[in-house]
Structures are given as C-alpha cells and as structure tokens.
Amino acid sequence: MRERLPRRRIVRRRHHFDAAFSGEGASGALRFHGRALTLLALPRKPGDTSPDEVAFLTPKRLGDANVRNRLRRRLREVHRRHIAPQFAASPPSFRLLWMAKSSSGALPFPELVSQMEALYATALAKVKPPDA
DSSP states (O other), X not given: OOOSOOGGGBOOOHHHHHHHHHOOGGGSOEEEEOSSEEEEEEEOOTTOOOOOOEXXXXXXXXXXXXXXXHHHHHHHHHIIIIIHHHHHHSOOSEEEEEEEOGGGGGSOHHXXXXXXXXXXXXXXXXXXXXXX
C-alpha cells in the first residue's frame, strides 16, 4: 500500500487560487498566520461535493527550485500524516491552501508539525459551515 497524498486531492486549478487571493466577500479566503506558515481557508459553496482538497504554495523568494520542492514535500508529508486524518474524519467546509514563509525552510520537522496542527485547529474553530 502506498502512503502518499493522492494527486486528486491537491488543488491545481487556477480559479481556486484566484478565489483564495481575491478577498472578495464570501469567495475570499480566511487567513490564519503563523510564524512560518499562513493557512488560507477557502470556503466551499453549498452543495460542493468535491473531495477534500489542499494546496501547498512555496513562493520563489524562498529559494531555488530544489529548496521549494523539498519544503513542499515536507508540507505534504505533515499534511498526510497529521492533518489529513482529522480533515477526513469531519470534512470541513473549506479548501486548505498552505503558504510557506521564508522561515519555514529552516524549521525542524516536529516544529513544522506543531505549527501546521495549531493553524488547522484555529481554522476549524473560526470557520463557520456554509449552511450556518
């Protein structure tokens, strides 16, 4: 059995990213800032039955391609092991977009885990379901 985050669960469509950064009303993402990461929670529309989705954004200012790819792999692994089981147990009404800050590349793995779990818990506590 392969242990990896399925590709169909990674956001790759441009309109999801545009909606996350537009900030226009209900379509804009809610932002939760941590020391090394920012979590963007993009609300889903009522009746949206697509599977839980996540994106990992690593801007070019973090470094060259191999630095960004290594960080993206680490973020995916933390999500797969620690966030995805919670995400699947009670599917939230939003898509997750994790955006790395410049200090995230130097974080030890356990600290990256704790930061991502804390941001996800904050998002779950503050984001209201679309039918509320």
